[in-house]
Amino acid sequence: MRTNRQIEIRRCRPMLGTFVEVAGSGTNAASLERGIHAAFAAVEKVNRLMSFHDPDSDVSRMNRDAFPKSIIVHPWTWKVLETAQYFARESHGVFDIAVARLLASRGYLPRREYQPNNAATWRDIFLRKNCRVFFRRQLVIDLGGIAKGFAVDRAVAALKASGVKTGIVNAGGDLRVFGSISRIVHVRHPAKPTFAAGAVRLAERAMATSGVYFARRRHLGQYVSPLLDGCTGRSARELISVSVAAAECMVADALTKIVFALREQAAGLLGQYRADALILERNAAPSWRFNSSCDTPEWTQFD
Amino acid sequence: MKSELAFIALPISALVAPSTFAVQYLTVDQAQHAVFPGKSFTAAPVKLVPAQRKAIEQASGVRVLRDDQKVWRVSGGGWFIVDEVVGKHEFITYAVGLNANGSVKQIEVMDYRETYGGEIRNESWRAQFVGKTSQSPLKLDRDIKNISGATLSCRHITDGVKRLLAFYEVALKRS
Numbered sequence: 001m002r003t004n005r006q007i008e009i010r011r012c013r014p015m016l017g018t019f020v021e022v023a024g025s026g027t028n029a030a031s032l033e034r035g036i037h038a039a040f041a042a043v044e045k046v047n048r049l050m051s052f053h054d055p056d057s058d059v060s061r062m063n064r065d066a067f068p069k070s071i072i073v074h075p076w077t078w079k080v081l082e083t084a085q086y087f088a089r090e091s092h093g094v095f096d097i098a099v100a101r102l103l104a105s106r107g108y109l110p111r112r113e114y115q116p117n118n119a120a121t122w123r124d125i126f127l128r129k130n131c132r133v134f135f136r137r138q139l140v141i142d143l144g145g146i147a148k149g150f151a152v153d154r155a156v157a158a159l160k161a162s163g164v165k166t167g168i169v170n171a172g173g174d175l176r177v178f179g180s181i182s183r184i185v186h187v188r189h190p191a192k193p194t195f196a197a198g199a200v201r202l203a204e205r206a207m208a209t210s211g212v213y214f215a216r217r218r219h220l221g222q223y224v225s226p227l228l229d230g231c232t233g234r235s236a237r238e239l240i241s242v243s244v245a246a247a248e249c250m251v252a253d254a255l256t257k258i259v260f261a262l263r264e265q266a267a268g269l270l271g272q273y274r275a276d277a278l279i280l281e282r283n284a285a286p287s288w289r290f291n292s293s294c295d296t297p298e299w300t301q302f303d
Numbered sequence: 304m305k306s307e308l309a310f311i312a313l314p315i316s317a318l319v320a321p322s323t324f325a326v327q328y329l330t331v332d333q334a335q336h337a338v339f340p341g342k343s344f345t346a347a348p349v350k351l352v353p354a355q356r357k358a359i360e361q362a363s364g365v366r367v368l369r370d371d372q373k374v375w376r377v378s379g380g381g382w383f384i385v386d387e388v389v390g391k392h393e394f395i396t397y398a399v400g401l402n403a404n405g406s407v408k409q410i411e412v413m414d415y416r417e418t419y420g421g422e423i424r425n426e427s428w429r430a431q432f433v434g435k436t437s438q439s440p441l442k443l444d445r446d447i448k449n450i451s452g453a454t455l456s457c458r459h460i461t462d463g464v465k466r467l468l469a470f471y472e473v474a475l476k477r478s
Contacts, residue, residue, distance in 0.1 A: 010326065010328055011337070011412075012328050013411060014397075014412065014457035014460040014461065017454070017456060017457060018455060019412065019455065019457055170450075172454035172455060173451050173454055175449060175451055183449055184448065186324075186450050187450070187451050188452030193452060194392055194417055196450070207451050209451040209452045211452060241452065243451060
Protein backbone atom coordinates (compact mmCIF):
# COMPACT_ATOMS: atom_id res chain seq x y z
CA MET A 1 0.00 0.00 0.00
CA ARG A 2 1.45 3.36 -0.96
CA THR A 3 0.68 6.40 1.14
CA ASN A 4 2.37 9.74 1.54
CA ARG A 5 2.76 9.12 5.20
CA GLN A 6 6.20 8.00 6.38
CA ILE A 7 5.93 4.64 8.09
CA GLU A 8 8.51 2.53 9.85
CA ILE A 9 8.56 -1.25 9.92
CA ARG A 10 10.69 -2.93 12.55
CA ARG A 11 11.31 -6.65 12.90
CA CYS A 12 13.43 -8.79 15.18
CA ARG A 13 14.62 -12.37 14.87
CA PRO A 14 16.87 -14.56 16.98
CA MET A 15 19.99 -14.95 14.80
CA LEU A 16 23.78 -15.09 15.16
CA GLY A 17 23.27 -16.24 18.75
CA THR A 18 21.67 -12.90 19.58
CA PHE A 19 18.77 -10.70 18.49
CA VAL A 20 18.94 -9.07 15.09
CA GLU A 21 16.66 -6.11 14.57
CA VAL A 22 15.99 -4.56 11.17
CA ALA A 23 14.01 -1.36 10.69
CA GLY A 24 13.26 0.57 7.53
CA SER A 25 11.31 3.76 6.89
CA GLY A 26 9.46 4.80 3.76
CA THR A 27 6.03 5.30 2.31
CA ASN A 28 5.44 1.85 0.83
CA ALA A 29 4.82 -0.94 3.33
CA ALA A 30 5.19 -3.78 0.82
CA SER A 31 8.55 -2.53 -0.39
CA LEU A 32 9.78 -2.11 3.19
CA GLU A 33 8.69 -5.68 3.95
CA ARG A 34 10.62 -6.95 0.94
CA GLY A 35 13.74 -5.03 1.99
CA ILE A 36 13.55 -6.34 5.55
CA HIS A 37 13.10 -9.87 4.24
CA ALA A 38 16.22 -9.46 2.06
CA ALA A 39 18.15 -8.04 5.04
CA PHE A 40 17.36 -11.05 7.24
CA ALA A 41 18.27 -13.36 4.35
CA ALA A 42 21.68 -11.67 4.13
CA VAL A 43 22.24 -12.12 7.88
CA GLU A 44 21.21 -15.75 7.58
CA LYS A 45 23.70 -16.20 4.78
CA VAL A 46 26.53 -14.71 6.87
CA ASN A 47 25.52 -17.06 9.67
CA ARG A 48 25.58 -20.04 7.32
CA LEU A 49 29.05 -19.11 6.06
CA MET A 50 30.70 -18.03 9.30
CA SER A 51 29.09 -19.95 12.15
CA PHE A 52 31.55 -21.81 14.35
CA HIS A 53 28.80 -24.23 15.31
CA ASP A 54 27.54 -25.27 11.89
CA PRO A 55 29.76 -28.09 10.55
CA ASP A 56 29.05 -27.03 6.94
CA SER A 57 30.06 -23.37 7.36
CA ASP A 58 33.19 -21.99 5.70
CA VAL A 59 34.65 -21.51 9.17
CA SER A 60 34.18 -25.18 10.07
CA ARG A 61 35.50 -26.28 6.69
CA MET A 62 38.63 -24.17 7.18
CA ASN A 63 39.13 -25.45 10.72
CA ARG A 64 38.89 -29.01 9.42
CA ASP A 65 40.57 -28.81 6.05
CA ALA A 66 42.58 -25.60 5.40
CA PHE A 67 45.58 -27.40 6.84
CA PRO A 68 47.44 -29.01 5.17
CA LYS A 69 45.72 -28.17 1.85
CA SER A 70 44.15 -24.88 0.82
CA ILE A 71 40.39 -24.62 0.36
CA ILE A 72 38.10 -22.19 -1.44
CA VAL A 73 35.68 -20.06 0.59
CA HIS A 74 32.81 -17.75 -0.33
CA PRO A 75 33.87 -14.20 -1.32
CA TRP A 76 32.08 -12.82 1.77
CA THR A 77 34.11 -15.08 4.04
CA TRP A 78 37.26 -14.10 2.19
CA LYS A 79 36.46 -10.41 2.65
CA VAL A 80 36.01 -10.86 6.42
CA LEU A 81 39.26 -12.84 6.63
CA GLU A 82 41.09 -10.15 4.69
CA THR A 83 39.87 -7.46 7.08
CA ALA A 84 40.63 -9.61 10.13
CA GLN A 85 44.17 -10.21 8.91
CA TYR A 86 44.66 -6.51 8.29
CA PHE A 87 43.58 -5.71 11.87
CA ALA A 88 45.80 -8.52 13.18
CA ARG A 89 48.82 -7.03 11.41
CA GLU A 90 48.05 -3.47 12.47
CA SER A 91 47.44 -4.46 16.10
CA HIS A 92 50.47 -6.79 16.22
CA GLY A 93 48.25 -9.75 16.98
CA VAL A 94 46.01 -8.23 19.62
CA PHE A 95 43.17 -8.92 17.20
CA ASP A 96 43.61 -12.56 16.27
CA ILE A 97 40.91 -14.83 14.83
CA ALA A 98 43.06 -17.84 15.75
CA VAL A 99 42.31 -17.50 19.49
CA ALA A 100 39.37 -19.90 19.18
CA ARG A 101 41.32 -22.68 20.89
CA LEU A 102 41.49 -20.49 24.02
CA LEU A 103 37.78 -19.65 23.76
CA ALA A 104 36.99 -23.36 23.53
CA SER A 105 39.16 -24.16 26.54
CA ARG A 106 37.29 -21.50 28.56
CA GLY A 107 33.91 -22.82 27.59
CA TYR A 108 32.84 -20.10 25.13
CA LEU A 109 32.97 -22.33 22.09
CA PRO A 110 32.28 -26.03 21.87
CA ARG A 111 35.39 -28.17 21.91
CA ARG A 112 35.80 -29.96 18.65
CA GLU A 113 37.91 -32.83 17.56
CA TYR A 114 40.37 -30.33 16.05
CA GLN A 115 43.85 -30.55 17.46
CA PRO A 116 45.24 -27.08 17.01
CA ASN A 117 48.90 -26.30 17.27
CA ASN A 118 49.23 -24.24 20.45
CA ALA A 119 51.79 -21.91 18.89
CA ALA A 120 49.62 -21.16 15.84
CA THR A 121 48.45 -17.57 15.32
CA TRP A 122 47.01 -15.33 12.61
CA ARG A 123 50.47 -15.37 10.99
CA ASP A 124 49.80 -18.96 9.96
CA ILE A 125 46.74 -17.96 7.93
CA PHE A 126 47.40 -17.29 4.24
CA LEU A 127 44.92 -15.72 1.85
CA ARG A 128 45.56 -16.58 -1.75
CA LYS A 129 43.99 -15.49 -4.99
CA ASN A 130 40.49 -16.63 -5.99
CA CYS A 131 39.24 -16.95 -2.40
CA ARG A 132 41.71 -19.65 -1.48
CA VAL A 133 42.69 -20.02 2.18
CA PHE A 134 45.60 -21.99 3.54
CA PHE A 135 46.69 -22.64 7.13
CA ARG A 136 50.40 -23.25 7.62
CA ARG A 137 49.71 -25.01 10.90
CA GLN A 138 46.63 -26.72 12.26
CA LEU A 139 44.63 -23.95 13.86
CA VAL A 140 41.11 -23.04 14.92
CA ILE A 141 39.61 -19.73 13.87
CA ASP A 142 36.47 -18.02 15.03
CA LEU A 143 35.03 -14.92 13.34
CA GLY A 144 32.82 -14.02 16.30
CA GLY A 145 34.69 -10.75 16.83
CA ILE A 146 33.97 -9.37 13.39
CA ALA A 147 31.28 -11.36 11.53
CA LYS A 148 28.38 -9.75 13.38
CA GLY A 149 29.50 -6.33 12.15
CA PHE A 150 29.88 -7.71 8.64
CA ALA A 151 26.36 -9.19 8.82
CA VAL A 152 25.02 -5.74 9.73
CA ASP A 153 26.80 -4.22 6.72
CA ARG A 154 25.36 -6.89 4.40
CA ALA A 155 21.87 -6.36 5.80
CA VAL A 156 22.16 -2.60 5.18
CA ALA A 157 23.35 -3.29 1.62
CA ALA A 158 20.37 -5.60 1.07
CA LEU A 159 17.93 -2.96 2.35
CA LYS A 160 19.45 -0.32 0.07
CA ALA A 161 19.41 -2.69 -2.91
CA SER A 162 15.69 -3.25 -2.28
CA GLY A 163 15.08 0.48 -2.43
CA VAL A 164 14.81 1.15 1.31
CA LYS A 165 16.25 4.63 1.74
CA THR A 166 16.63 4.91 5.49
CA GLY A 167 16.75 2.56 8.44
CA ILE A 168 18.80 0.79 11.08
CA VAL A 169 20.14 -2.71 11.58
CA ASN A 170 21.15 -3.80 15.08
CA ALA A 171 22.73 -7.22 15.70
CA GLY A 172 22.92 -7.64 19.45
CA GLY A 173 24.29 -4.16 20.00
CA ASP A 174 26.41 -3.76 16.87
CA LEU A 175 24.43 -1.44 14.66
CA ARG A 176 24.41 0.76 11.61
CA VAL A 177 22.17 3.70 10.78
CA PHE A 178 21.69 4.73 7.16
CA GLY A 179 19.74 7.29 5.17
CA SER A 180 18.30 10.65 6.02
CA ILE A 181 16.87 9.80 9.46
CA SER A 182 19.23 10.00 12.42
CA ARG A 183 18.70 7.74 15.44
CA ILE A 184 19.31 8.07 19.13
CA VAL A 185 21.36 5.13 20.33
CA HIS A 186 21.72 4.38 24.03
CA VAL A 187 24.84 2.71 25.34
CA ARG A 188 24.52 0.15 28.10
CA HIS A 189 25.97 0.88 31.52
CA PRO A 190 29.18 -1.22 31.73
CA ALA A 191 28.39 -2.68 35.14
CA LYS A 192 24.58 -2.47 35.13
CA PRO A 193 23.63 -3.58 31.64
CA THR A 194 19.90 -2.99 32.05
CA PHE A 195 20.66 0.70 32.54
CA ALA A 196 21.81 3.14 29.91
CA ALA A 197 25.01 5.05 30.59
CA GLY A 198 24.34 7.66 27.95
CA ALA A 199 23.29 8.20 24.39
CA VAL A 200 24.46 9.46 21.04
CA ARG A 201 22.67 10.55 17.94
CA LEU A 202 23.90 8.66 14.88
CA ALA A 203 23.39 9.32 11.20
CA GLU A 204 25.03 7.43 8.32
CA ARG A 205 27.29 5.65 10.74
CA ALA A 206 27.87 2.34 12.48
CA MET A 207 28.55 1.77 16.14
CA ALA A 208 29.64 -1.29 18.07
CA THR A 209 30.08 -1.77 21.79
CA SER A 210 32.01 -4.49 23.57
CA GLY A 211 31.69 -5.21 27.24
CA VAL A 212 31.86 -8.31 29.32
CA TYR A 213 28.69 -7.86 31.38
CA PHE A 214 26.56 -10.60 29.90
CA ALA A 215 29.42 -12.93 29.08
CA ARG A 216 31.69 -12.88 32.10
CA ARG A 217 31.84 -16.11 34.08
CA ARG A 218 34.06 -17.99 36.47
CA HIS A 219 36.61 -20.41 35.13
CA LEU A 220 39.18 -22.11 37.39
CA GLY A 221 38.48 -19.61 40.16
CA GLN A 222 38.91 -16.51 37.99
CA TYR A 223 36.60 -14.40 35.94
CA VAL A 224 36.96 -14.95 32.23
CA SER A 225 35.19 -13.48 29.23
CA PRO A 226 35.22 -14.12 25.51
CA LEU A 227 37.17 -10.88 24.95
CA LEU A 228 40.75 -12.00 24.61
CA ASP A 229 43.96 -10.18 23.94
CA GLY A 230 45.49 -12.23 21.13
CA CYS A 231 49.02 -11.30 22.23
CA THR A 232 48.75 -12.27 25.88
CA GLY A 233 45.82 -14.70 25.76
CA ARG A 234 44.34 -12.90 28.75
CA SER A 235 40.60 -12.38 29.10
CA ALA A 236 39.14 -8.96 29.72
CA ARG A 237 37.65 -9.05 33.20
CA GLU A 238 36.94 -5.46 34.11
CA LEU A 239 33.38 -4.29 33.84
CA ILE A 240 34.20 -1.57 31.36
CA SER A 241 32.83 -1.09 27.88
CA VAL A 242 34.29 0.15 24.63
CA SER A 243 32.16 1.78 21.93
CA VAL A 244 33.50 2.55 18.49
CA ALA A 245 31.74 4.50 15.74
CA ALA A 246 32.88 4.09 12.13
CA ALA A 247 31.48 4.11 8.62
CA GLU A 248 31.28 0.30 8.46
CA CYS A 249 29.98 -1.93 11.23
CA MET A 250 32.56 -4.64 10.53
CA VAL A 251 35.31 -2.08 11.20
CA ALA A 252 33.60 -0.76 14.33
CA ASP A 253 33.10 -4.32 15.62
CA ALA A 254 36.76 -5.29 15.18
CA LEU A 255 38.08 -1.99 16.53
CA THR A 256 36.20 -2.37 19.84
CA LYS A 257 38.31 -5.46 20.58
CA ILE A 258 41.52 -3.63 19.77
CA VAL A 259 40.65 -0.56 21.85
CA PHE A 260 39.71 -2.87 24.73
CA ALA A 261 43.24 -4.22 24.81
CA LEU A 262 45.29 -1.24 23.62
CA ARG A 263 43.33 1.81 24.75
CA GLU A 264 45.23 4.99 23.74
CA GLN A 265 47.62 3.01 21.59
CA ALA A 266 44.76 2.26 19.22
CA ALA A 267 44.49 5.94 18.26
CA GLY A 268 46.48 5.54 15.04
CA LEU A 269 44.29 2.75 13.79
CA LEU A 270 41.11 4.59 14.78
CA GLY A 271 42.36 7.61 12.86
CA GLN A 272 43.01 5.52 9.76
CA TYR A 273 39.35 4.56 9.68
CA ARG A 274 38.03 7.95 10.81
CA ALA A 275 36.58 6.08 13.75
CA ASP A 276 35.65 7.40 17.19
CA ALA A 277 36.03 5.57 20.47
CA LEU A 278 34.58 5.88 23.94
CA ILE A 279 35.70 3.86 26.95
CA LEU A 280 33.31 3.74 29.91
CA GLU A 281 34.64 2.67 33.28
CA ARG A 282 32.77 0.54 35.79
CA ASN A 283 30.91 3.60 37.12
CA ALA A 284 29.99 4.55 33.52
CA ALA A 285 32.31 7.57 33.54
CA PRO A 286 34.17 8.02 30.26
CA SER A 287 37.89 7.47 30.84
CA TRP A 288 39.06 7.89 27.27
CA ARG A 289 37.51 9.41 24.22
CA PHE A 290 38.94 9.59 20.74
CA ASN A 291 37.44 11.79 18.06
CA SER A 292 38.85 11.35 14.64
CA SER A 293 36.59 13.58 12.61
CA CYS A 294 33.84 16.13 12.59
CA ASP A 295 31.48 13.14 12.26
CA THR A 296 31.99 12.32 15.91
CA PRO A 297 28.60 11.79 17.46
CA GLU A 298 27.77 13.90 20.46
CA TRP A 299 27.86 11.84 23.63
CA THR A 300 25.33 12.64 26.31
CA GLN A 301 26.36 11.24 29.65
CA PHE A 302 23.74 10.25 32.23
CA ASP A 303 24.69 10.41 35.87
CA MET B 304 26.52 14.62 10.04
CA LYS B 305 25.84 18.22 10.84
CA SER B 306 28.16 20.53 12.69
CA GLU B 307 25.93 20.93 15.75
CA LEU B 308 26.74 17.33 16.52
CA ALA B 309 30.39 18.09 17.10
CA PHE B 310 31.64 16.43 20.22
CA ILE B 311 30.66 17.95 23.55
CA ALA B 312 30.13 16.14 26.79
CA LEU B 313 26.79 17.04 28.26
CA PRO B 314 26.23 15.69 31.73
CA ILE B 315 22.56 15.68 32.63
CA SER B 316 22.20 15.75 36.36
CA ALA B 317 19.58 13.71 38.16
CA LEU B 318 18.94 11.69 35.07
CA VAL B 319 19.57 8.05 35.63
CA ALA B 320 18.28 6.24 32.64
CA PRO B 321 17.21 2.70 33.23
CA SER B 322 16.95 0.91 29.98
CA THR B 323 13.20 0.87 29.51
CA PHE B 324 13.87 -1.09 26.40
CA ALA B 325 10.57 -2.55 25.30
CA VAL B 326 9.47 -2.99 21.73
CA GLN B 327 6.38 -4.49 20.25
CA TYR B 328 7.34 -5.69 16.80
CA LEU B 329 4.23 -7.61 15.81
CA THR B 330 0.73 -8.30 17.04
CA VAL B 331 -0.54 -11.89 16.75
CA ASP B 332 -2.35 -11.03 13.55
CA GLN B 333 0.69 -9.29 12.02
CA ALA B 334 2.99 -12.14 13.04
CA GLN B 335 0.67 -14.68 11.41
CA HIS B 336 0.83 -12.86 8.10
CA ALA B 337 4.56 -12.24 8.37
CA VAL B 338 5.22 -15.96 8.80
CA PHE B 339 2.47 -17.36 6.54
CA PRO B 340 1.54 -14.67 4.00
CA GLY B 341 -1.89 -15.10 2.44
CA LYS B 342 -2.99 -17.98 4.68
CA SER B 343 -5.93 -18.23 7.06
CA PHE B 344 -5.70 -19.33 10.68
CA THR B 345 -7.94 -21.38 12.95
CA ALA B 346 -7.34 -21.17 16.67
CA ALA B 347 -6.49 -24.59 18.12
CA PRO B 348 -5.25 -23.95 21.66
CA VAL B 349 -3.82 -26.91 23.53
CA LYS B 350 -4.02 -27.69 27.22
CA LEU B 351 -1.36 -30.17 28.22
CA VAL B 352 -2.00 -33.01 30.62
CA PRO B 353 0.78 -33.88 33.11
CA ALA B 354 1.96 -36.88 31.09
CA GLN B 355 2.39 -34.70 27.99
CA ARG B 356 4.30 -32.09 29.98
CA LYS B 357 6.63 -34.75 31.22
CA ALA B 358 7.11 -36.20 27.74
CA ILE B 359 7.99 -32.75 26.36
CA GLU B 360 10.44 -32.07 29.17
CA GLN B 361 12.11 -35.42 28.64
CA ALA B 362 12.38 -35.05 24.90
CA SER B 363 13.60 -31.44 24.92
CA GLY B 364 15.48 -31.16 28.20
CA VAL B 365 13.65 -27.87 28.74
CA ARG B 366 11.18 -27.20 31.56
CA VAL B 367 7.55 -26.63 30.64
CA LEU B 368 6.22 -23.76 32.73
CA ARG B 369 2.68 -23.55 31.38
CA ASP B 370 -0.05 -26.03 30.54
CA ASP B 371 -1.73 -23.95 27.89
CA GLN B 372 -0.17 -23.25 24.53
CA LYS B 373 -1.53 -20.78 21.98
CA VAL B 374 -1.73 -22.64 18.67
CA TRP B 375 -3.34 -21.94 15.30
CA ARG B 376 -3.85 -24.34 12.44
CA VAL B 377 -2.76 -22.84 9.12
CA SER B 378 -4.80 -23.29 5.96
CA GLY B 379 -3.03 -25.61 3.54
CA GLY B 380 -0.99 -27.21 6.35
CA GLY B 381 1.31 -26.02 9.10
CA TRP B 382 1.05 -24.55 12.58
CA PHE B 383 1.48 -21.14 14.10
CA ILE B 384 2.46 -21.01 17.79
CA VAL B 385 2.85 -18.06 20.13
CA ASP B 386 5.14 -18.62 23.09
CA GLU B 387 6.92 -16.72 25.85
CA VAL B 388 10.36 -17.00 27.42
CA VAL B 389 11.79 -15.29 30.47
CA GLY B 390 15.49 -14.78 30.99
CA LYS B 391 17.50 -13.06 33.67
CA HIS B 392 17.31 -9.79 31.77
CA GLU B 393 14.52 -10.22 29.29
CA PHE B 394 10.90 -11.15 28.74
CA ILE B 395 10.10 -12.16 25.18
CA THR B 396 6.96 -13.15 23.29
CA TYR B 397 7.71 -14.80 19.98
CA ALA B 398 5.99 -16.70 17.21
CA VAL B 399 7.10 -19.89 15.55
CA GLY B 400 5.71 -21.10 12.24
CA LEU B 401 5.94 -24.85 11.65
CA ASN B 402 5.67 -26.40 8.21
CA ALA B 403 3.20 -29.25 7.73
CA ASN B 404 6.05 -31.73 8.37
CA GLY B 405 6.88 -30.11 11.71
CA SER B 406 10.05 -28.32 10.64
CA VAL B 407 10.59 -24.68 11.63
CA LYS B 408 9.55 -22.25 8.90
CA GLN B 409 10.26 -18.95 10.62
CA ILE B 410 10.73 -17.38 14.04
CA GLU B 411 9.64 -13.80 14.73
CA VAL B 412 10.08 -11.87 17.95
CA MET B 413 6.73 -10.22 18.73
CA ASP B 414 7.46 -8.46 22.00
CA TYR B 415 10.82 -7.80 23.58
CA ARG B 416 11.17 -6.26 26.98
CA GLU B 417 14.22 -5.93 29.17
CA THR B 418 13.92 -5.89 32.93
CA TYR B 419 14.04 -2.42 34.33
CA GLY B 420 16.10 -0.92 37.05
CA GLY B 421 13.94 -0.77 40.19
CA GLU B 422 13.25 2.95 39.95
CA ILE B 423 11.32 2.77 36.74
CA ARG B 424 8.44 0.90 38.36
CA ASN B 425 7.67 4.01 40.34
CA GLU B 426 5.29 6.09 38.24
CA SER B 427 6.10 9.43 39.83
CA TRP B 428 9.77 8.78 39.31
CA ARG B 429 8.96 7.99 35.73
CA ALA B 430 7.08 11.23 35.28
CA GLN B 431 10.09 13.10 36.59
CA PHE B 432 12.25 11.32 34.09
CA VAL B 433 10.00 12.34 31.24
CA GLY B 434 9.99 15.95 32.40
CA LYS B 435 13.77 16.06 32.61
CA THR B 436 14.29 14.60 29.23
CA SER B 437 12.31 17.29 27.47
CA GLN B 438 15.16 19.63 28.35
CA SER B 439 17.82 17.32 27.15
CA PRO B 440 19.46 18.28 23.89
CA LEU B 441 18.75 14.84 22.52
CA LYS B 442 15.03 15.01 23.22
CA LEU B 443 15.26 11.54 24.66
CA ASP B 444 12.17 9.46 24.27
CA ARG B 445 10.54 7.82 27.21
CA ASP B 446 11.46 4.50 25.73
CA ILE B 447 14.80 3.43 24.46
CA LYS B 448 14.65 2.44 20.83
CA ASN B 449 18.20 1.41 20.02
CA ILE B 450 20.85 0.03 22.32
CA SER B 451 24.50 -0.48 21.61
CA GLY B 452 26.05 -2.94 24.00
CA ALA B 453 27.47 -6.39 24.28
CA THR B 454 25.31 -9.19 23.09
CA LEU B 455 22.39 -10.52 25.00
CA SER B 456 22.21 -14.16 24.01
CA CYS B 457 19.09 -15.62 22.39
CA ARG B 458 19.64 -18.93 24.18
CA HIS B 459 16.24 -18.78 25.88
CA ILE B 460 14.48 -18.64 22.53
CA THR B 461 16.65 -21.46 21.22
CA ASP B 462 15.54 -23.53 24.23
CA GLY B 463 11.95 -22.41 23.71
CA VAL B 464 11.97 -23.59 20.11
CA LYS B 465 13.45 -26.92 21.21
CA ARG B 466 10.57 -27.25 23.67
CA LEU B 467 8.01 -26.34 20.97
CA LEU B 468 9.38 -28.96 18.59
CA ALA B 469 8.89 -31.56 21.32
CA PHE B 470 5.43 -30.08 21.94
CA TYR B 471 4.65 -30.62 18.26
CA GLU B 472 5.65 -34.27 18.47
CA VAL B 473 3.60 -34.84 21.62
CA ALA B 474 0.52 -32.72 21.00
CA LEU B 475 0.15 -31.69 17.34
CA LYS B 476 1.66 -34.25 15.04
CA ARG B 477 -1.22 -36.69 15.04
CA SER B 478 -4.03 -34.17 15.37
